[in-house]
Amino acid sequence: MSVLARSVGNAFRNKVRTAAVVAVLAVAIGLALAMLVANQAVSAKVQELNASVGTVLTVNPAGGQGFEGGGEPLTTEQAATAAAVPNVSSVVGTTSLRLRNAAEAAAQTAAGAPTGPGGGQGGGPGGTSATTLTTSLTAAIDAGTLGNRNQAANGTTGATGTTTQPPRSLPITATGIGAEMDSTGKALTITDGSGLGDYTAESANALLGTTLAEKNGLSVGSTFTINDQTYTVAGLFDSGTTFGNNALYVTLPTAQNLAELPDELSSMIVTVDSLENVQSTKAALETALGTDKADVTQGQNLETAVSSLGSVRNISFIAFVAALGTAGLIILLIMVMLVRERRREIGVLKAIGAPNRTIGLQFVLEALVLVAMGSAVGAAIASFASGGIASALINTNTTTTATPTGPGAGLPGGGAGFPDGAGLPSGGPFGGASQLLTSVTASASPGVIAAGIAAVFGVAIIGALVPALLTARIRPIEVLRGE
Numbered sequence: 001m002s003v004l005a006r007s008v009g010n011a012f013r014n015k016v017r018t019a020a021v022v023a024v025l026a027v028a029i030g031l032a033l034a035m036l037v038a039n040q041a042v043s044a045k046v047q048e049l050n051a052s053v054g055t056v057l058t059v060n061p062a063g064g065q066g067f068e069g070g071g072e073p074l075t076t077e078q079a080a081t082a083a084a085v086p087n088v089s090s091v092v093g094t095t096s097l098r099l100r101n102a103a104e105a106a107a108q109t110a111a112g113a114p115t116g117p118g119g120g121q122g123g124g125p126g127g128t129s130a131t132t133l134t135t136s137l138t139a140a141i142d143a144g145t146l147g148n149r150n151q152a153a154n155g156t157t158g159a160t161g162t163t164t165q166p167p168r169s170l171p172i173t174a175t176g177i178g179a180e181m182d183s184t185g186k187a188l189t190i191t192d193g194s195g196l197g198d199y200t201a202e203s204a205n206a207l208l209g210t211t212l213a214e215k216n217g218l219s220v221g222s223t224f225t226i227n228d229q230t231y232t233v234a235g236l237f238d239s240g241t242t243f244g245n246n247a248l249y250v251t252l253p254t255a256q257n258l259a260e261l262p263d264e265l266s267s268m269i270v271t272v273d274s275l276e277n278v279q280s281t282k283a284a285l286e287t288a289l290g291t292d293k294a295d296v297t298q299g300q301n302l303e304t305a306v307s308s309l310g311s312v313r314n315i316s317f318i319a320f321v322a323a324l325g326t327a328g329l330i331i332l333l334i335m336v337m338l339v340r341e342r343r344r345e346i347g348v349l350k351a352i353g354a355p356n357r358t359i360g361l362q363f364v365l366e367a368l369v370l371v372a373m374g375s376a377v378g379a380a381i382a383s384f385a386s387g388g389i390a391s392a393l394i395n396t397n398t399t400t401t402a403t404p405t406g407p408g409a410g411l412p413g414g415g416a417g418f419p420d421g422a423g424l425p426s427g428g429p430f431g432g433a434s435q436l437l438t439s440v441t442a443s444a445s446p447g448v449i450a451a452g453i454a455a456v457f458g459v460a461i462i463g464a465l466v467p468a469l470l471t472a473r474i475r476p477i478e479v480l481r482g483e
Contacts, residue, residue: 003358007365010338018370021334025327025374030381032323033452037386039316040448046309055089055275056185057282059268060295071293074265078289082270085284087277093265094183095176095255099226102134133258136225139170140215140246172212173247174226176255182239185269188249193220193235202253205234209245226258270296320452327374327456331367331463339363339467360465367464368457375453382449 012018059082063071076093083091180195181187188195188207196205208218213236218224222233231250239245256262272281278298285296339346349359 003362004365007362008369010362011366011369021330021370022373022377024330025371026377026381028323028327028330029371029374029378029453029456030385031378032320032327032456033378033382033449034386034389035316035320035323036452037382037445037448038389039313039320040445041386042309042313042316046313055272055278056298057270057272057278057285058185058297059270059285059289060297061267062291062293062295073261074268074294076263076265078294079265079268081288082268082285085281085288087273087281088270088285089273090179090271092177092179092181092185092269092271093252094178094267094269095252095259095261095264096183096266097133097174097176097255097259098171099133099135099137099174100171101138102136102225105134133174133227135172135174135227137172137212137216137248139172140209140211141170141242170246174250174255174258175247176250176252176258178252181269182237182244182249183267183269185271188237189239190235191238193233196234196249196251199251200253201251202257203251204229204231204254205250206231207235207237207249208233209247210236210238211242211245212248229258324455324459327371328459328463331371331460332466334370335363335367335464336467338366339470363467364461364464367460371457371460375456378456379449379453382452 059074059078061071061074074093079091079093082088175183177183178199180199190207191210193207196203196207206224213219213222213233216224218233220233220235223230224233225231237245237249239247250258253262256264270281270285272278282296282298286294289296346359
């Protein structure tokens, strides 16, 4: 009988014990694999934060954010000044506009409704147009209770004298931007069609949010109007929220010309070359632009977010090592017990000339059979448990950071393109570090599982080989006399 066949047979010699050993190993291995998956997921999230969100600064007009506040608008000259600051890798300007459905705007005018910023139809401060911009598009979101309540508070609905004002729908946000990114500095997720090409040149193309396009029955190649000018849908994007998809993007010069403010910007998205240089670059930008002319902000408390994730990563790695060591200890104890039970068998093998390596290999292969079965069950456990374990670690070891306050707080640009952050959790997609932390997704990828199982097999080999070799060194006559 070959060594392999004998090892497999020995593994199932006592089926009840084998089942118990496999069950215990499955729990230990499953926990180790789940911790490894959680560690990899958190590490990937930290890398994502450092590479994208963590290096983004937003410059707003001093005293103004989005469509609220005061202050003087930013200019293209200030964008050039910001670009010259050390460690700044790119500066992208934005111009934000509010669009009203043309038919609705006409009805409001006929009813005597205000059309300026107070009426909610114009843009407002911060470099946005104070002129009513109309479009053939219909907003994809109904005002609902909150929208009607806000409009009533602003005097945009209800009765004026004896005239009843028709209710307003939510405005459509149009953002002119100088690169293929959203107003938070993240790359646009285009689901159909293509981008706008040169974002620094005027264009008759536009990108529409998926819900806005669906509401208006538009697709790539369809046309619509803004202020009686025709635009073609070049692509559709998905921002991840219904509110964010009730929007459209055009190139920066296009929006500036629509607003009749060719040199003004609503905000600037400044990308720093590394996370380590963010604070020094923020201070340099404030000095270069002047704190009385520009507010420089980060989207959220990233240092706290990354620090919290780092703690979770360390804890998950320590737990992985501990679970791996537990699995190795289980193998060691089981093999010590099996070796002691088979001292006579080892003596007979030694007596007939079996070398030490053959005896050691037999027990190692037997241990690997047990580990293989435990790993199969443990991998299944890890695939189901890793997400819950990662969430539990994050919820236990992180604290909610303070969410910025004020209109549009938490949104780069103060919600440029997302007035007041309405409709977005925690004041916007970057309203607090806690939202970033809980967005960690742990999935048991084949590569991570394979790496974990390889580590388990390595520990199992050591755990099985040590007692087998120690016993194999005994002379056969001593073993048989003891029996």
